[in-house]
Amino acid sequence: MLKTDLGRFRVMGFFEGASLLILLFIAMPVKYVLGIPEMVTVVGSIHGFLFVGYILLTLYTTYRIRWSFKWLFSAVVVAFIPFGNLILDGRLKQATFSVAK
Template sequence: MFKNALGRFRFMGILEGSSLLILLFIAMPLKYWFDMSNAVTIVGTLHGYIFLAYIVAILYAMIAVKWPFRFTIGAVLSAFIPFGNFILDSRLKVFENPSGEPL
C-alpha cells in the first residue's frame, strides 16, 4: 500500500476519514452528553494535523500521478463529508492492478 503515491494517498485518506468519524461520533457526544470537553480538544487537534498531512498527500499524489485538477478538488471535498474518504478510496481501487501497482 505504501509502494507508490496512490497507495500513500489512500492510506492518508483512510486515516483522515477515521479521525473525522472519531471526532464526530465519539468525541462530540462525549463533550455534549457527558461534559468531557477535553475529548474534542485532543481528538480535534489530532484530526487537524492528520488533515494537513492529507492535504500534503493530495498534492504529492496530484504531481506524481498527474491527476486532473477536478479530481484534486474532489479529493479535498471528500474530506469534509463523513464517510467521504471511504467512498473515494473504493473508487481509487480501480486505478490499481491486482499487484498493487498503479495503471
C-alpha cells in the same frame, strides 16, 4: 500498499477519514452528553494534524500521478464529508492511473 504514491495517499485518506468519524461520532457526543470537552480538544488536534497532512499529500499525489482537476477537487471535498474518503477510495481502486515512481 505504502510502496506507491497512490497507496500512501489511500492510507492517509483512511486515517484522516477515521479521525473525522471519531471526532464527530465519539468525541462530540462525549463532550455534549457527558460534559468532557477535553476529548474534543485532543481528538480535534489529532484530526487537524492529519487533515493538513492529507491536503499536502493530496497535492503531492496530484503532482506525481498527474491527476486531473476532477480527482484533486474530489479528494479535497471528501475530506469534509463523513465516510467520504471510503467512497473516494472505492473509486480510486476502480480507476487506472499511470503511476510515476
